[in-house]
Amino acid sequence: MSAIECLDLCKYFQQGDSVIKALDHLSVAFEQGAFVCLSGPSGSGKTTLLNAIGGLDELDSGEVRLDGQRIDNLSKSELADIRLHKIGFVFQAYNLIPVLTARENVEFVMQVQGIPAQERHEKANAILQEVGLLGMEHRLPAQLSGGQQQRVAVARAIVSKPKLVLADEPTANLDTRSMEKLMEQFVALNQNHKVTFLIATHDTRVMAYAKRQIKMVDGQIVADETR
Template identity: 55%
Template structure:
């Protein structure tokens, strides 16, 4: 049984100027996400998936409406507080990886935990273990420039989940992975979801990801047009 949502969007809007016109990336959207859900946001490019993820994670602020995390409105938080919330509660997997070029794969993954104040030896040990789980155990000391796009994506995934955040927001996490690595990633995400109660919100065009989700939410023109939640 679910109680209060861990994330709630109330009448959230986000617009962008495009020359003389205004684009509604997210349009008066309402959404409730409960702890432990495994959700896929899907829809055509430009439907609002990435913008919605960015607002849920406090990377972007809505033009109107409100996003709540654990009942707290994100608009009430300063930028510094939002940074702290992201550091301790939310794991991000970005389309562009956002890896630190001068760090090795191992250092990139350990960085979040070191920022949290975790002992360096513990952070490196956990990071090594998670990199082995995503199939990069032989590439711990390679820098991003020495890795393929798919390998960089797996480093970014490892970094997002290593500290066991409450919520993971993933923007096209399988975009640069072959079907075998995509399947392994989904198995790992399901394991974390099942064993640790980690909440996943994933945006994807990938039929493999959409099929693997327990709840599928379709967006079009910044609105939810279908939500087949199996949890009422």
């Protein structure tokens, strides 16, 4: 059984008189521990696919299964539970909470999960050190550069070691050194903890780390290569 199964997913957007096919009868499956890069031009449906798998967006039709459990028909509350305990998100626009410091942003998910404060602090410190932000943990997102915010977002996504990380352009604002360091962390998590990574990216340097590359165009998979 695949960890993630997508069956005949359709998601259309109306834009003026034309219909944009973000997902057009797309079916794909991912094994636990997969390290997948989704590539394709803007509007090809990469982000929509990640949102559908993460239960963030409603589909027009199709089924999404995580660990065999169908999630596209779950309530908002049940989906929130799945996201909280199984999925880590890295958004293109960072989506940090502006009124919380870097450390509080990283600790936020753990706090909602009910992890004790001491354990949260230790885990947040460790991950902030890994992403090179220790010493900046008391800064608000507005006081950090784009790259630093990106690293806080990554730290928040992986700190509680979810089973699945959905990352949308995670390296968009990182220099080469930071990108390499981040990808090494992703790879380590993938290899050591069998965390599944689905990364939507345009960055060919990121694609080099992937075990499987999927290319999308107009909501459909046009190429699917496994190394």
